[in-house]
Amino acid sequence: MRKKHAVAAAGAAALFSFFLTNGAFAEDPSLPTKVPPGTKIVLADDANNAASLLKLSGEYDKLAADVSFANFTSGPLRLEAIRAGAAQIGAVGDVPPILAHFSDANVVIVGVVVTEGPSTIVATAPESGIKELKDLKGKKVGINPGTAQQAIIFRDLKAAGLKADDIKPINLGLAEFADALRSGQIDAAVLKQPDRARYLKSVAGTGAKELDNGGDANRNLKIIYASKTALDNPAQAAAIRDFVVHWYRASLWKNDHKDVWKAGYLVKDQRLSSEDADVVNAAEKRSYIPKWAGDIIPRQQETIDILQAAGSFKGKTLKAEDEFDPRFEGLDEKSKSAGELHTDG
Incomplete structure (x- = not known):
């Protein structure tokens, strides 16, 4: 009997190791997934970019929370909106999260997309x-x-x-x-x-x-970061998780729908000429969801080091991993949304 239990335990351990290695347990169970009715979040946006991406792709209508958008012209201004409680999440590049980290703004990265091309x-x-x-x-x-x-x-x-x-x-x-x-x-x-x-x-x-940029000077990171205050609220944390999944899907949708993006966002929303819109589309190649541990976190640390060597963010030792909420690392476009996980509403 003991031998059977030992074999069973060994098999379970091997199965757990297999699943862990293959990412089946990548999603952190401590991250809430159920979004209660009436949950609201605001995203500090850049020129309607995230809002248009979600709406044109059809992902906006699938969001479990009531998500609204407010536009700000720069990453630092989006951070101030989050600090003031006017927004819970923001769409930024790679440096604003470092500014947030340096200034103890209690804001962490929850989603990252890389878009290739000389934009x-x-x-x-x-x-x-x-x-x-x-x-x-x-x-x-x-x-x-x-x-x-x-x-x-x-x-x-x-x-x-x-x-x-x-x-x-x-x-x-x-x-x-x-x-x-x-x-x-x-x-x-x-x-x-x-x-x-x-x-x-x-x-x-x-x-x-x-x-042309020198080497790997611009990875064109598109980042979603979130207030820790919102993430400490189970309803808003679940809404943010759901938002990230749909944002990932919308980001990859754009790869094969550049014509829709051009007409609906670049021309209609941003008022670009057809010629200018083609220039933007040509400069932005395919988007993909990167790995954090082996790709983005080391990249972010390099950015911190370069900026500090240049005299920015003096007086603190900044570790890039502290800028990320690790519970979101396993998410991608294949992750189940709140609606898919909780069909009862």
């Missing part, structure tokens, strides 16, 4: 004389602290064998970059599409150009 790279001013990244030495470069653009510049400098001290940083708002380039106030800045294409078109023939 955000350096553009130069007319007659700047800059032909490649190493030519940034001694130049005036637009910087918007606390944004992904800031990190891209520092990674590009590193790739070119330069340091942050090798440039003259000019602090500006992201919306000011293009005009500052035209006027010669700065020599270079990181511009996303379609702003970059519009800017270069407006200064054609002046020597202004775009510079």
Whole structure:
């Protein structure tokens, strides 16, 4: 009898090990999944991007909670909305979570998508004389602290064998970059599409150009982070989990529906011309859901180290893993939503 129990125990252990290795137990059971009726959350959005993605893909109608959206022009402003309790989650790039971490904002990452492609790279001013990244030495470069653009510049400098001290940083708002380039106030800045294409078109023939990122300077991370206060509330935590699953599905839906995205978001919502919309679509390739432990967390630590070496976020030792809620690491587009897990409502 004892031998049978021992064999059974060994078999169970082996089965557990198999499931664990193959991700069957990846989802943390401590993360609530049932969303009570009437649960509400607000997402601090960027130019209606997340809202449009969910609605155009059809995933918005499947959300278990009442989710609304409020737009803010930068990651730091979205963080302030969360701090103030005006939003529970926010859509940002890779640097705002570091700012949140540094400032003890009690906000953690719950979802990450990588979008491939040269969507955000350096553009130069007319007659700047800059032909490649190493030519940034001694130049005036637009910087918007606390944004992904800031990190891209520092990674590009590193790739070119330069340091942050090798440039003259000019602090500006992201919306000011293009005009500052035209006027010669700065020599270079990181511009996303379609702003970059519009800017270069407006200064054609002046020597202004775009510079390819150095190495892996821009991974184009799209991040959802959440208030710990909301995550401590079982109803809102379940709503946030459900939101992340549907956001993942919507992000991958976009890969094969660029025409719908162009018409419904880029042209109709953002008022881009068809030509500019094509430029944006061309710059954003396929999206995928990355692994956190082996990919995103080490990447985030590298970003922290680069920014701190450049003089940002001084005075604290920041560990990237502290910026993530590990309960969300096992989620992907195949995870069951709240509605699929709880068919009784």
